[in-house]
Amino acid sequence: MFERLGRFVVQNPWKVIAGWLLVTVAIVTFAPALGDVVTRDQSNFLPTDYESVQAGELAEQAFGQQTAGSATIVVRRADGQALTEADQGRIGELAEQLDAEGIDRVADVQTNPRAVSPNGEVQLVNAIFDGPASDDPALLDAIASIRETTDTSLDGAGLEHAVTGDIAMFADNADAFDTAFLIVGAVTIVLIIGLLLLIYRSPVAALLPIVTVGLVSTISPGLIAWCAQAFGFQVDQSLQILMTIVLYGVGTDYIVFLLFRYRERLRAGDAPKDALVAAVARVGEVIASAAAAIVIAFSALLLAVFGGFRSFGPGLSIAVVVMALAAVTLIPAVISLVGTKVFWPSKSWQRTPKGTTFQRLGRFTGRRPAVVAVASGGVLVALALGMFGFDTDYDQSGQLPSGTESARGLEYMEGGFPSGALNPTSVYVRADEGRLDPNALAAYTQRLDDVPGIGGVMPGTAGPATLSQDGTVAKIDLLLDTSPYENASLDLVEGELREVAHAEAPAGSTAYVGGLTSAFADIRDANNRDLWVIFPVAGLFIAIVLGLLLRSVVAPVYLMLAVVLGFFSTMGATVLAFQGIGDRAGVTFMLPMLVYLFVVAIGTDYNILMIARLREEAKLGNDPRTAADLAVEHGGPSVGAAGLILAGTFASMMLGGISFLVEMGFAVSLGILIAAFVMSMFLVPSVTALLGRAAWWPGHADQPTKVPPAEPREPAQVGS
Numbered sequence: 001m002f003e004r005l006g007r008f009v010v011q012n013p014w015k016v017i018a019g020w021l022l023v024t025v026a027i028v029t030f031a032p033a034l035g036d037v038v039t040r041d042q043s044n045f046l047p048t049d050y051e052s053v054q055a056g057e058l059a060e061q062a063f064g065q066q067t068a069g070s071a072t073i074v075v076r077r078a079d080g081q082a083l084t085e086a087d088q089g090r091i092g093e094l095a096e097q098l099d100a101e102g103i104d105r106v107a108d109v110q111t112n113p114r115a116v117s118p119n120g121e122v123q124l125v126n127a128i129f130d131g132p133a134s135d136d137p138a139l140l141d142a143i144a145s146i147r148e149t150t151d152t153s154l155d156g157a158g159l160e161h162a163v164t165g166d167i168a169m170f171a172d173n174a175d176a177f178d179t180a181f182l183i184v185g186a187v188t189i190v191l192i193i194g195l196l197l198l199i200y201r202s203p204v205a206a207l208l209p210i211v212t213v214g215l216v217s218t219i220s221p222g223l224i225a226w227c228a229q230a231f232g233f234q235v236d237q238s239l240q241i242l243m244t245i246v247l248y249g250v251g252t253d254y255i256v257f258l259l260f261r262y263r264e265r266l267r268a269g270d271a272p273k274d275a276l277v278a279a280v281a282r283v284g285e286v287i288a289s290a291a292a293a294i295v296i297a298f299s300a301l302l303l304a305v306f307g308g309f310r311s312f313g314p315g316l317s318i319a320v321v322v323m324a325l326a327a328v329t330l331i332p333a334v335i336s337l338v339g340t341k342v343f344w345p346s347k348s349w350q351r352t353p354k355g356t357t358f359q360r361l362g363r364f365t366g367r368r369p370a371v372v373a374v375a376s377g378g379v380l381v382a383l384a385l386g387m388f389g390f391d392t393d394y395d396q397s398g399q400l401p402s403g404t405e406s407a408r409g410l411e412y413m414e415g416g417f418p419s420g421a422l423n424p425t426s427v428y429v430r431a432d433e434g435r436l437d438p439n440a441l442a443a444y445t446q447r448l449d450d451v452p453g454i455g456g457v458m459p460g461t462a463g464p465a466t467l468s469q470d471g472t473v474a475k476i477d478l479l480l481d482t483s484p485y486e487n488a489s490l491d492l493v494e495g496e497l498r499e500v501a502h503a504e505a506p507a508g509s510t511a512y513v514g515g516l517t518s519a520f521a522d523i524r525d526a527n528n529r530d531l532w533v534i535f536p537v538a539g540l541f542i543a544i545v546l547g548l549l550l551r552s553v554v555a556p557v558y559l560m561l562a563v564v565l566g567f568f569s570t571m572g573a574t575v576l577a578f579q580g581i582g583d584r585a586g587v588t589f590m591l592p593m594l595v596y597l598f599v600v601a602i603g604t605d606y607n608i609l610m611i612a613r614l615r616e617e618a619k620l621g622n623d624p625r626t627a628a629d630l631a632v633e634h635g636g637p638s639v640g641a642a643g644l645i646l647a648g649t650f651a652s653m654m655l656g657g658i659s660f661l662v663e664m665g666f667a668v669s670l671g672i673l674i675a676a677f678v679m680s681m682f683l684v685p686s687v688t689a690l691l692g693r694a695a696w697w698p699g700h701a702d703q704p705t706k707v708p709p710a711e712p713r714e715p716a717q718v719g720s
Contacts, residue, residue: 002288002328006280009332010273016333020326024219031222037235045307050522051498055514058428062473063466071143071165072422073125073150074412078160082120087159088113094153095125103145105130105138114459117416124413124421129167143171147405164409165422172404173658180656181241187652192252195645201346204338205259208331213251216326217244220319227318236311242597243319248649249598250294250320253605253642254327257283260638262335263343267352272339276332284328286612289549290605291324293542297601300538306526309534309593316597358636365682366629369689376682380565380674386572389579392527393586394520395485418455420480425493425515427476427501432508435471440506445476447504453492455481484517487586494521527589535596539564542604549608550615552696558687559607566679567600570671578663588660591667598650598668603675606639610680614688618696628689636681643676 009016046053075091077083083091092111099109111125127146129139147163154161189210196206220243228235261283265275298320301313335342343349365372413421427448429436445464449457457464458477465474478497482489498513505511539560546556571592578584613635617627650672653665688695 002284003277003281005284005328006277006332009280009329010276010336013333013336016329020215020330024215027219027222032225032229034221034225034235034240037225037228046519046522046526047305050526051512052514052518052522055426055428055512055518058430058473058512059426059475059514062428062430062468063475069129069139069165069167071127071129071146071163071168072409072413073127073146073161073163074122074409075125075154075159075161076122076412076415078158080121083116083123087157088116088123090154090157090159091123091125094150097153098125098127098146098149101145101149103142103149105136105142106146119416122413122416124417127165139167140171140174143168160412162405162409162412164406164413168406168409169404172406176404176658180653180658180661183655184652184661185244187655188248188649191648191652192248192645195641195648196256199256199641200259200343201348202343204342204344208259208334208342209248209252209255212255212326212331213247213323215330216247216251216319216323220247220322223322224315224318227314231314233314234307234311235315236308239312239315242312243316245598245649246316246602247319247323249602249646250291250605251323251327252645252649253602254283254287254290254324255331256642256645257286257609257638258327258331258335259342260641263349264634266340266349273336276335280328280332282612282616285549286609287324287327289545289612290608291320292545293604293608294320294601296541296545297538297596297604300534300541303533303537304526304530306523306530308523308590309530312597356633356637358640359633361636361681362629362632365632365685366625366689369625369628369686372682372686373690376678376686377565379678380569380683383569383576383674384565384572386574386576386580387568390571390575391487391579391586392524392589393485393584394487394490394524394589395483395585418479418481419483420455420478420489420517421458423484423516424458424477424479425484425497425513425517427478428512428514429465429474429476429505429509430512431472432510434508436467436474436509437506441465441474441476444504444506447500448476448478448497451492451497451500453481453488454497455479480517484515485520489517490521490524493517494525524589527593531592531596535600538596538600546608546611550611550696552698554691554697555611555688555695558691558695559611559684562679562683562687563600563604563607566603566671566675567595569674570595570599570667573670573674574663574667577666587667588663591663594664595667595671599671599675602646603672603679606643606676606680607684609639610635610684611688614685615696624692624695625689628685632681632685639676639680643672643680647672647676 048054048057073094075083075087075094077087095109095111098106106127107130108128109125111123115124115126117123129142143163150161150163192209193206196209197203200206221240224235224239224243227233258279261279262275265278266272268275270278295317298313298316301309304310304313340349410422429441429444442464445457448454456479458479465476467474480489480492482492493513493515501511501513542563543556543560546559547553550556571587574587574591574595578587610631613631614627617630618624622630647669649669650665651669653661653668656662656665
């Protein structure tokens, strides 16, 4: 099939290019923008059977808001002393001034004596916004207005202040992330061009991925938006960034695979067009299988209960399909027009290098497969041992830049309030019949306050609680002793606090524990569930794709075992680096899924390329060890080049200066290097050589064909 496709493309390059240009113009002209279908509503990221969601729904019904965004102005004396009555009066005037200014999207601003810390050193002014916390530009503008007014109002009063809270954090971190992504984007393009120039010594080959990925990046958002409208799936606001990373990753891989095989056929003496047809015929099957594996991995995200993961699946799958189509049609069409000038001005395509590193590695793998298998497998196992210290970190503030005003506000607050003051844990009590009894509520609140780990209760409109207008629902805000993001806080809320809240609710009432910590506790539960469901399902279907490609049952089994080992070795090394050497509490909770997306899914490309080359060499009549030798020699350079480029792309994230990006960049780049240079280049060929013909059972992938070998070589000497 791919030979016929390759022949059509090579013989009709202008028709293929014109088709792509027409499709691009049509989609850009008529398709909706991706931003039109993006959802910023985080409330539906968990199903309604989670307690934090039920608490939010009850809050919306009883108090008219569910997850309203907020900002907190934290004020203290510059000399470190307790606030005086005059200071508190000045702070009260600030709240009245902000409330009277009518700042867009600000619903209410208030403070009172109960907002003063127990030690009298800190006072809070709370601003409540219309709508949930997000990076909505109107909300960010409101933060800027609040800061400007606060600076002017408290100038010369001997008071220090800082505006913090969820929306203030969005505002402070927006510039940092924008700068980081500009750096990452620029470094990525420079790195891809630089490495391809080094590999091919040709500006044409170096620019090919940039132009192609740019075109696909223009088409994909419109297609995704159309599909989102047609099928009603969610699109998360971070999809655009992830899609760009994925497209540069897989696009560069596919182009490198094609160019290496094209150059190999030219060196074997094929005419340029025949060489290109042969390259598409061989690599097209690899690209299709690799894309199918990635689409399966991404589509498996639809099984997630956490909407933050589920929303990525369809969009990323569509982008990968478009990129794969471009790799087997548009790229060959362009190469067909320029011919061997794709390698200009280099002449290396005219000669086969002798005594290369990959030739030596291939010979060693063919002669000593057991040694190579034990060494490469041992490296993976050793790194995987780091998973024994694995822990997750839900502290989003700790992942963001330090030195911002919102970070300073958190520091000021810790001087007078428990760590959980900024994001209290809210217990909602609903009467099954009639109104709630104030005396029973007071006793219930005291019992909640007695739970170990609770640092206090925020005052409400009715003593310790805030009552709805009809008196049927009460809200009790609890302050945790520890940061609301820490695992200890999540354990407390998910465990003893919920147990006490449910068991000792006033007679004839039902209690729900809500708030940010409760939401993260539920997200943690959903995240753990998703990992246990998505990984096995995706692994099973990827194994089926490999089985269809290889006509084998045995090879897919050890390939998927290698992928699993690669995942654990990547995570283990990251745990050692950040929790061991870096002394962090844990790695970000999203990291395992990100490693799954970018290492397991995309890294499988290299396994598919290498195993397909092993099968090809076996079908040419080579014995298993010689097949491993030749597969490493011919397949190793393309796997190594693609892996190095992709790893470098992700490593550029470490230059962003943001903790989360540093962690992600380290983990994914290391995982790609492991997948390319340890797993695909050494472990898979050596295990295949050791298994011999049994690797292809029950098919006949090792049966010789009449196709001549690409380059005759003396068979490797068989040793122990």
